[in-house]
Amino acid sequence: MQELDWDDLRYVLSLARTRRISGAAKKLGVNTTTVARRIARVEELLRARLFEHNAGILTPTNCGQIVISRAERIELDVDAVKESVTNADRVEAGKVRVTAMPLLLNHILIPALPAFLRSHGRLQIELAADPRNLSVTNREADIALRMARPDSECRLVARRVAMFDYAVYATSNMNHALPWITYDATWSHLPHTRWMAKAMASDPESEASVRVNDSDLALHAVRAGLGRSLLPCRIADKIPELYRLSGARPVLSREMWLIVHPDLKHLARVRAVMSWIEQVMT
CATH class of the missing domain: 3.40.190.290 (D-Maltodextrin-Binding Protein; domain 2)
Structure with a gap:
């Protein structure tokens, strides 16, 4: 079984924040096909649907909310690592x-x-x-x-x-x-x-x-x-x-x-x- 990694979760967070495939693609600097494929990969790995369509907007499911909440914590940790390393050069x-x-x-x-x-x-x-x-x-x-x-x-x-x-x-x-x-x-x-x-x-x-x-x-x-x-x-x-x-x-x-x-x-x-x-x- 393939492993879920931070790069996968970046796509989930971007889609959760923009609510549109096109918005997530623009934010991440990729095309819409890549976003759709990466979201499908995460759903396949977790065997759960993370988003559902609602009047053209993608809304997180209950499972999606759990993944988003955990991913936000990881994002904070990753940002903290970057900040610590960056500050180590200056402070x-x-x-x-x-x-x-x-x-x-x-x-x-x-x-x-x-x-x-x-x-x-x-x-x-x-x-x-x-x-x-x-x-x-x-x-x-x-x-x-x-x-x-x-x-x-x-x-x-x-x-x-x-x-x-x-x-x-x-x-x-x-x-x-x-x-x-x-x-x-x-x-x-x-x-x-x-x-x-x-x-x-x-x-x-x-x-x-x-x-x-x-x-x-x-x-x-x-x-x-x-x-x-x-x-x-x-x-x-x-x-x-x-x-x-x-x-x-x-x-x-x-x-x-x-x-x-x-x-x-x-x-x-x-x-x-x-x-x-x-x-x-x-």
Whole structure:
């Protein structure tokens, strides 16, 4: 048996409102034969007569009134969907999920978030703190901040929003006496992990006292006095108890990239958050 769909019900509603085949045809932009055929199809599917002729006017039967009433509810739902999608393009409202490593969320985005939300009261921000790269392609997040340009997700829209300088920090200025706080083997490919590996290799007396799997953990370990580590200058320079051990010039710089799915970049709520992140990062 064939299924009844919304397009069928559009013909029923148009005929109910115009009461004439010709009027429904004009409203729908089709010919009268098409209207008559579609009404006959609905009546055949429902096995009920929906309209009866009365002095040249088509009047709904009892069954027709039931179908019309239900179809009007569906019409309202369909219009609501269209309006929601249309407004999503224009109105800065709704949820936006942002993912970044915990260090960036905790020390850069979250401190700036209250002011942003005060001026964008209809936005809801979901923050996903994860040192891994959550997939924007698979919609694990709407926006991602990454310390490298994506190379495997070619459909994504990516723009560089900042450069992050790194230096060596500790709570003591006793540089060579301090052990290193570095990263476990999972993160050995990262530029700042490789830099510390080279630094330890060049100094036979140096060693790693703590290994972590996240930059925010490294920062907390340094602040606890457990040793020295390579940290973003933008964050570490603002912490009074930390010393920059490697000198005034940064020893490493990394790019910060903002990533968004191309299907989402036109949405007003996503554009608003992207613009805010760019302002915060610059």
